[in-house]
Amino acid sequence: MATQTFRAAAIQMRSGVDPQSNIADLTERVAEAVSLGAEYIQTPEMTGALIGDRASLMEILRGENDDPVVQAASELARKHGICLHIGSIAVAAGGGKIANRAFVFDARGEIVARYDKIHMFDVDLDNGESWRESATYEPGRHAAIVAFPFVRMGLGICYDVRFPDLFQKQARAGAQMLTAPAAFTRQTGEAHWHVLQRARAIENGAFVVSAAQGGKHEDGRETYGHSLIVDPWGRIIAEADHNEPAVIVADIDPAASAAARAKIPNLKNDRAFDLEAVEVPESARARA
Template identity: 45%
Template sequence: MRAGLVQLNSGDDPAANLPEILGYISAAAAGGATFIATPEVSNIVSSSRSHQRALLKTEAQDETLAALCAQTAALGIWLLVGSLALLSDTPGEARFANRSLLINPEGRVVARYDKIHMFDVDLDGGETYRESAGFAPGRRAVLAKTEIGQIGMTVCYDMRFASLYRALAKAGAEIITAPAAFTVPTGRAHWHVLLRARAIETGAFIIAPAQCGQHVGRKTYGHSLVVNPWGEVIAEAGETPGVTFADIDLNQVKAARARIPSLAHDRAFELPG
């Protein structure tokens, strides 16, 4: 299977972002990709909650998702929409959803995952993020069992929580997706090592399409990655928008897990008192 990772520099207008997303997906399909993945918040990058409130829609009403479903069906590919910022469809929830969606070649959403771990941090240089103020955290891990493999779904900050990845791998995940909008300081320090560690620990392919460049109010790191089950980077983008390809052989999952069968070696232990 050939994977195509779409790297974006999304702005704060979903309608303006959509043509670029569609163009890169078409380019990825033209390059032979049958599984294509876009970054976190593909439809809008904005730190203004009021601006998002004015533009965002529920999943059922979202024009970006409708267009992506139609394009996926037309191209006959699998599409992982890294995530969309959406109005919540939970009654009484005022915060948004940061939702990753898997679309099959018929153009139907077959799996959806709401990001569990929220990025609430104070970085050097005065950068502050309070994702939980605007987005409601998800509660459920998701494994999509498909004809192209078993796909565990995560989003960005989730990659710092190894227990989620281990749980997905033990449930059968062969591929774990990690779409992101990583900050530049944390990206330089941790992006590669975290993704390689998650691949090594799980014996799975990690597919991590990323946002890149300057957005309104923030800058993202780029460097979309594919890491194989032995922890080797087999594809990496740079710091500008575009498409990066990687060939995925799921036989490598079984081989890596046979060499280091740590998923079967869990033992109960007592916590320090």
């Protein structure tokens, strides 16, 4: 089990519709994170482009072997000798399907893990805001853990953070750090972002690192920002307290995960149980 302390960075972006412009921003922010001593660097969901219109997205879509963000990320990881976690990009998955896919590169610039977002953001919010990710993306079917020498890391993307079972499975498999790079809407972010990140950290005794998109994007959407790094006790140890592009860093000690789990061993104490529904008749209702 990894115990070496390392410095993690989360890059907050405002990705537009042009991948090359986003790559330029990525390149600059990675260099900034490296200058701050980061050895693991994470970017948000849809690092390569935020495009709501499916037809427009299809025009720039590439397979991962030809994707310019994948190529640039590989070179950046190799050049700087870092672990680079691209929170996600849209990639052609064959058969006319699109995957919302995360990539993790090692210091040699090689892809060591992929993860396709499992849970699709199909919601109807207040003020007419509505999203149907399942109309564009093919859901993933496999969770993923990356076992680096310095940390075991579980992979998630954005809406996944609302599904505790995914992260609990990763924690039970030894993950000391969980990730949920995101493009949270402003509306849902203001309501739930901080509490969800802290809850996943507390209930799993794990660090949570979540780079975010922030601000008003070219396709018209508005995202919340507030990239976070949370420790296993649920304390926020780094935050971009706004929606502007930024880099945040924090030192991660995997031993703190073991310490938190020893104090509150809920993962060990969990028990299977049956659920019984008891129906109460209307006649039993209290009357004034």
